[in-house]
Amino acid sequence: MDPRGKIIATFLFIFVIFLANNWQSYLIVTFFTLLSIYFTKLKVKMFWDGVKPLLGLILFTSLLQLFFAPSGKIYWQWWIFSISTMGTVNAIYIFLRFSLIILISTVMTLTTMPLEIAAAFEWIMSPLKIFKVPVAEISLIMSIALRFVPTLFDQTVKIMNAQRARGADFSSGNLIQRIKAIVPLLVPLFINSLEVAIDLATAMESRGYRSSEGRTRYRTLAWSKYDLYNLGFFMTLTILLMVFRRY
Amino acid sequence: MKKYFFKLNLSQLVFLGLVIAIKIILGRFSVGPELVKVGLGFIGSVALGYFFGPIWGAVGGGVSDLVSSALFGNQGGFFIGFTLTAMLGPMIYGFFFYEQPRKIWRIVVATVTVTFLVNILLNTIWLHLLYKVNFQVAFNARILKNLIVPWLQMIIIYFVLDGLSRVKTRMNKLEKSRM
Numbered sequence: 321m322d323p324r325g326k327i328i329a330t331f332l333f334i335f336v337i338f339l340a341n342n343w344q345s346y347l348i349v350t351f352f353t354l355l356s357i358y359f360t361k362l363k364v365k366m367f368w369d370g371v372k373p374l375l376g377l378i379l380f381t382s383l384l385q386l387f388f389a390p391s392g393k394i395y396w397q398w399w400i401f402s403i404s405t406m407g408t409v410n411a412i413y414i415f416l417r418f419s420l421i422i423l424i425s426t427v428m429t430l431t432t433m434p435l436e437i438a439a440a441f442e443w444i445m446s447p448l449k450i451f452k453v454p455v456a457e458i459s460l461i462m463s464i465a466l467r468f469v470p471t472l473f474d475q476t477v478k479i480m481n482a483q484r485a486r487g488a489d490f491s492s493g494n495l496i497q498r499i500k501a502i503v504p505l506l507v508p509l510f511i512n513s514l515e516v517a518i519d520l521a522t523a524m525e526s527r528g529y530r531s532s533e534g535r536t537r538y539r540t541l542a543w544s545k546y547d548l549y550n551l552g553f554f555m556t557l558t559i560l561l562m563v564f565r566r567y
Numbered sequence: 568m569k570k571y572f573f574k575l576n577l578s579q580l581v582f583l584g585l586v587i588a589i590k591i592i593l594g595r596f597s598v599g600p601e602l603v604k605v606g607l608g609f610i611g612s613v614a615l616g617y618f619f620g621p622i623w624g625a626v627g628g629g630v631s632d633l634v635s636s637a638l639f640g641n642q643g644g645f646f647i648g649f650t651l652t653a654m655l656g657p658m659i660y661g662f663f664f665y666e667q668p669r670k671i672w673r674i675v676v677a678t679v680t681v682t683f684l685v686n687i688l689l690n691t692i693w694l695h696l697l698y699k700v701n702f703q704v705a706f707n708a709r710i711l712k713n714l715i716v717p718w719l720q721m722i723i724i725y726f727v728l729d730g731l732s733r734v735k736t737r738m739n740k741l742e743k744s745r746m
Contacts, residue, residue: 330645334697370640381694384704421645421697429640437637457580458626464584465591465634472588498598499723503730506610510734513585518741521578529577 323432323440325547329554330428334421336554339561346416348564352557353420360431370426371419378418386411438462439541456532464520472513479508571620571661578742583623586614587631594635598723605719609656609681610727616660617731618738624657624665648693652685659684669728674721682717 340346357367371378386407429437442459449455480490483504490501575583590611597606611631615624632653636645663677687709695702 327645331647334646380708381705384708385701417697425636425645426640428645429636434634434637438634441633441637457575458630461580461584461587461627462630462634464581465587465630466637468585468588469591469634469638472585473592476592495719496722499719500726502598502607502610502723503726506727507730507733509589510586510614510731511737513589514582514734514738514741517582517585518578520581521576524581525577 321431321546321550322541322543323436324443324541325543325550326428326432327437327440327444329550330424332554333424336558336561337417337420339558339565340413340417342564342566344564345561345566346413348557348560349420350416352553353423356427356553357423360427362430366430367423367426370430371422374418374422378415378422381418382411382415385414434466435463435539436541438466439539443541454532456535460532468513468516472509475512476505476509479505479512571622571665573620575619575623579619582738583615583619583627586611586618587627587634590615590627590631591635591638594631595639605716605723607723609720610723612656612681613660613664613724613727614731615657616662617664617728618735619657619661620665621658621661624661625654628657629654646693646697648689648696652689652693655685655689656681664728669725669732671725674724674728678717678721678724682713682720687713 337349340349357364432440438459441462442455445453445455445458480488484490488501488504490498490505492498493501590608593611594606594608612624612628615627615631618624619627629650632650659681660677663673663680667673687706691702691706691709694705
């Protein structure tokens, strides 16, 4: 499937989920999300890994909603805590909304290569050219950043080990000492990337790079029939939500 | 305002890409005791603002959000609001640090502005919009953490700016030799 279609769908999903405001509409959104998870044919564990780091935040937010925003009939009260009908329902809705948005985002990132996502972002940004935003430059920056995250990550680990070998300590001492220990890590990292930048720029210029304008593309994106299915799927969801929501 | 709008040459453009990569990597690290863990991503924001000024810094912040969500998936769902806040941080740091001497008051004011405007106010508004969380409740929950973290950030920025100024001298020297 075309990454542009997927990103736009993910993006719109967040707006569409606002339409849900009663249990029927939440049921529909949940069903559609589970369906799209099923269609990815990926293991459930991978999605669980996507939700896991945020589970604490999700639970925390829902619990806050549960205890501190009373409305409707009150079941139980103690000091400033109270559990009410509407509070409980809202907490469940927030929990669902959170999990569904994260799940759909996970579907997108798990099924799309980072390079494709970057290309799609470039396409989505292209209308900004009207406002003289240097979209071509930005997409060059984006692809360089994407390409160099793994390389610089290796560098960082290497620099850390090199400093450790000479007695640097990143994980003990008081707070100020630890903070000071970051600088000998950062400076080589920046100097290193500065040198990489100069070298890369020289190499690009010697291979005939003049500016980001007036160039052809080697990697192109193409719409396929699956994007139509995706769109149809999405339209159905939107219409169903419009029908079932409480106005 | 004029001095912030400039064209980057190719090596600066590439360096911007690399600083974004550094910001993303630093964002995966954190220091401090378990209770008040401080992510290091803000160092990347400071570097973006310091090297490239508010405008290109904001561009860098936006790109770093997009790239990190492409690489690692977006924590908390894909939402343009978080991209905006990612742009605002480097922008504010850029206004305070770009081609300015390192002064304690600049560090304090910049950090407090970023903390209040970005971390507390805007991010709470996004959470409120996204998840219909009760604004007051989420706001109070956020303030607690953001009462401690900025002080650590200020100390870190103080030392980091010193390091970055050394990088900047090197940058100007290399730029000249390349001309």
